[in-house]
Amino acid sequence: MVSFEKCMFFLPNRFFVQGKEAYVSFNIASIPSDMIVTSMNLQIPLPAHQTDLAILVQEITTGWDESLMAGGYQPQHPLLINQLVSPAGEPEITVHLQHLQEKWRHDSLQNHGVYIQLLSLEPCCFTEEQPPYLLVSTV
Amino acid sequence: MKIFHGIIEIAGQMGILSGALKRKGHLSVGYNTFHSYLGYKDHLINTDWFEIQNIYKPLLNFFDVYHFHYGSTILDNFADLPILAGKGKKMVMHHWGNDVRFHDKARERNPYVFTGDSPPNEEIHQRLSEISKYIKEAIVQDYEVLPYVEPYYEKVHVVPIAVELARFQPVYPALEQTTPLILHAPTNPEFKGTASIEQTLVELKKQYPFRYRRIEQMSNEEALRLYAQADIIIDQIRCGSHGLLSVEAMALGKPVVAYIRDDLAAKFPPDLPIVNANPDTLYEQLKKLLEQPELRQQLGIQGRQYVEKYHASDVVVEQLLAIYENLPH
Numbered sequence: 113m114v115s116f117e118k119c120m121f122f123l124p125n126r127f128f129v130q131g132k133e134a135y136v137s138f139n140i141a142s143i144p145s146d147m148i149v150t151s152m153n154l155q156i157p158l159p160a161h162q163t164d165l166a167i168l169v170q171e172i173t174t175g176w177d178e179s180l181m182a183g184g185y186q187p188q189h190p191l192l193i194n195q196l197v198s199p200a201g202e203p204e205i206t207v208h209l210q211h212l213q214e215k216w217r218h219d220s221l222q223n224h225g226v227y228i229q230l231l232s233l234e235p236c237c238f239t240e241e242q243p244p245y246l247l248v249s250t251v
Numbered sequence: 252m253k254i255f256h257g258i259i260e261i262a263g264q265m266g267i268l269s270g271a272l273k274r275k276g277h278l279s280v281g282y283n284t285f286h287s288y289l290g291y292k293d294h295l296i297n298t299d300w301f302e303i304q305n306i307y308k309p310l311l312n313f314f315d316v317y318h319f320h321y322g323s324t325i326l327d328n329f330a331d332l333p334i335l336a337g338k339g340k341k342m343v344m345h346h347w348g349n350d351v352r353f354h355d356k357a358r359e360r361n362p363y364v365f366t367g368d369s370p371p372n373e374e375i376h377q378r379l380s381e382i383s384k385y386i387k388e389a390i391v392q393d394y395e396v397l398p399y400v401e402p403y404y405e406k407v408h409v410v411p412i413a414v415e416l417a418r419f420q421p422v423y424p425a426l427e428q429t430t431p432l433i434l435h436a437p438t439n440p441e442f443k444g445t446a447s448i449e450q451t452l453v454e455l456k457k458q459y460p461f462r463y464r465r466i467e468q469m470s471n472e473e474a475l476r477l478y479a480q481a482d483i484i485i486d487q488i489r490c491g492s493h494g495l496l497s498v499e500a501m502a503l504g505k506p507v508v509a510y511i512r513d514d515l516a517a518k519f520p521p522d523l524p525i526v527n528a529n530p531d532t533l534y535e536q537l538k539k540l541l542e543q544p545e546l547r548q549q550l551g552i553q554g555r556q557y558v559e560k561y562h563a564s565d566v567v568v569e570q571l572l573a574i575y576e577n578l579p580h
Contacts, residue, residue, distance in 0.1 A: 116273035121280060122296070123309040142296055241338075243309040245278075 122246040126225060128181040134238040135172060135181065137225025138246045140217050147250040149217070154207040156228060156244045159236035163200050166231035169193040169207050172224040189227035213248070252575060255314040256281035258303060259321040260291050261347045262495040263471060267413045268318075269294035271568035282310070284323075289438075290470035307331065316341045316575050319386070322350040322378050332385035341578040344382055344404075345390040348490075349442075351375055351399040361512055363489040363529050365442045379403040387579055394518040395492035408574050412498050413567040414558065418475070421504030421555045424482040424547040429460065431482035431541065436466040436474055436496055443487035444510075447530040454534060459541045481505050482547055483540050488529050491515060497525060498562045501554030506540060506547045508533070520561060524553035 126137040136154075143149065158165060169192075176187040198205045209226070216223040228244070230236060254272055256265040256279065265281030270293060272279035281295040282303060303310070307325055311334055317325075319342065325331040335342055352369040353376075369375065383389075383403040390408045391397050401407050424431065433452065437443040445465070452463050461482075466474050478484060484500035484507050486493055491512035500507045501524070510529040511519065528536035540547055560566070 113276040115276060116278060117270060119273065120294075120296075121278055123306060123313055125302075125306050127309055142298065144292060240308065241312045243313055245313065 116247075118249055118251065120248045120250060122248065124225075124243050124245075126177060127240070127243050128176075128178050129238040129240050130181070131237045132230040132232070134228045134244070135176065135187065135225060136228065136244050137172070137223060138216065139220070139223070140213070140246065140248060141220065143217055143248065143250065149210070149213045149248055149250055151247075151249040152209045152213045153247045154209050154226065154244055155247055156205050156207065157242040158198055158203060158205060159230075159238065159242075161198070161200060161202075161232065161234050161236050163232070163234060165198040165200075165202075165234070165236070166195065167198060167205060168195050168227075168229040168231055170227045170229075171212070172227050175224060187224065187227075193226060195231075209246075252277045252279075252316055253314045254279040254316045254318060254575070255310065256318045256320065257284075257323065257325065258282050258300075258319075259285040259323045260295060261285075261321055262412060263289070263291045263293075264345075264347075264413060265320060266291055266294040267415055267564050268568065268571060270415065271413065271564035272571070274565070275568060275572070282325075285321075288468050288470060290472065311335060311338070311340075314340065316343070316578065318343050318345060318390075318575075320345045321347050322382065324382075329381050329385070332382070336385045339580045341575065341580045342386045343388050343390055343574065343578055344386045346396055346400050347392065348396050351379065351396065353399055356399060360514055361489075361491045363444065363510065364491060365444075365489050368439060368442060375399075388574070390574065393492045394515050395490070395512065408570075410570050410574070411562050411567055412495050413564040414495075414498050414502050414562050416502060416559065416563045416565075419499065419502035419558075420479075421502070421551070422479045423504040423551040423555075424506065424544065426544045426548055428482055428544060430462055431544075431547070432462045432464065432480055433483045433485065433537075434464050434466060434478060434481040435485040436469075436478075437487075438467075442490065444489040444530060448485055448488060448533065451530075451533045451537065455537055455541065459538070461541060475499065475503070478503050478505065483508065483537070485509075485537075486525075488533055493525055498558055501525075501551075502558040502562070504551040504555045506550035507554060508536060508540070520557070522553065522557055522560075524550045524557055526550065 125139040170189040171191040174187040260283040269279040389404040486497040486509035488510040493509040
């Protein structure tokens with residue numbers, strides 16, 4: 113049994129889904145200032161998939177919100193964080209985002225979240241009902 | 252399981268329960284919009300109502316169980332409850348006392364009770380009626396609160412207040428202490444009966460040597476450091492049941508004075524070591540404690556044992572998980 117006692121977890125403060133693409137950000141400024149973040153992992157729930165599923169994760173570098181996105185706006189996300197493969201049937205995948213914790217925690221103007229894309233021919237899409245979440249371990 | 256606690260933190264319970272749930276491998280967090288000098292923060296996201304309204308969509312989607320507290324829910328006017336019900340989410344409402352203490356009902360069996368902090372009866376009734384349209388089960392901490400909510404829910408569970416035992420190293424009262432330290436920590440003096448308590452202490456001071464400290468406006472962390480120095484701790488003497496202070500004091504190995512209503516005493520475990528006193532009997536009960544250091548130490552030891560058995564968060568969480576498992580959805 114895994115204990116989450118030393119973890120904080122966060123739900124998105126912005127989350128926009130468009131088929132195989134998702135945009136998500138988290139406000140982690142509430143982590144107490146006397147705590148040190150030892151890891152920060154993005155947990156991405158995946159739609160059901162019968163074959164291996166490739167996922168692209170990139171850092172978003174410009175501001176956005178759900179209303180703008182609904183009107184067709186697309187923020188820039190040029191920086192590759194990772195490209196991973198989830199084996200067939202896996203419900204969730206983990207992406208390490210430790211390198212972003214300082215920025216996200218202390219400089220909200222630099223916190224635009226991440227872009228996630230499913231690179232698959234399978235008819236699987238992200239849904240609003242299954243938002244990604246952030247697991248932050250601290251000491 | 253993914254468990255939401257929110258949105259009003261009472262007695263540190265959302266955080267304590269979330270911590271215990273996380274130790275059992277569940278994802279649990281308390282979203283708290285009620286901030287006070289007590290300064291609770293462990294396993295909580297301290298936020299405000301406006302921020303909650305901004306992020307309500309993922310909040311309503313993500314969790315499996317919604318454990319609400321003190322008659323509060325995520326959206327205004329309980330607008331989230333039909334949405335959560337429609338999504339098949341499990342829900343439970345945890346009532347803590349002043350959110351549901353009907354004024355006349357409270358006075359039926361207790362001439363000492365102060366209900367000034369409770370809303371008017373009509374408001375309590377209206378809120379309980381709305382909540383129970385969608386939430387079928389409730390939790391209360393003891394049998395004093397139970398009767399207020401029982402008519403509204405299909406099932407009401409009694410789950411004791413929880414404490415993180417690891418935070419409490421017992422310091423039993425010393426037998427050789429000749430001027431015992433008495434502490435009283437009223438978050439709400441009228442509710443707790445502080446005026447009667449201090450009047451009684453003034454009378455006792457004429458005959459017995461002791462020190463007295465009233466603790467107010469202090470964070471829970473700082474207050475615990477002071478409780479550890481006490482020889483006697485007085486909780487409340489009006490409500491008819493004990494609260495978190497009694498449990499924390501017992502966890503620290505201190506004898507506790509509180510008023511437990513006669514008809515409720517039998518509903519507590521028989522080994523409850525609280526010294527039962529109301530405004531009329533407080534003098535005699537304190538006199539016994541001041542005269543008998545062995546009694547103080549013995550009650551302190553019994554109190555610690557009692558908390559380990561009934562109030563440790565790892566014990567309480569098992570009851571909670573059984574409730575969550577069987578909640579309707």
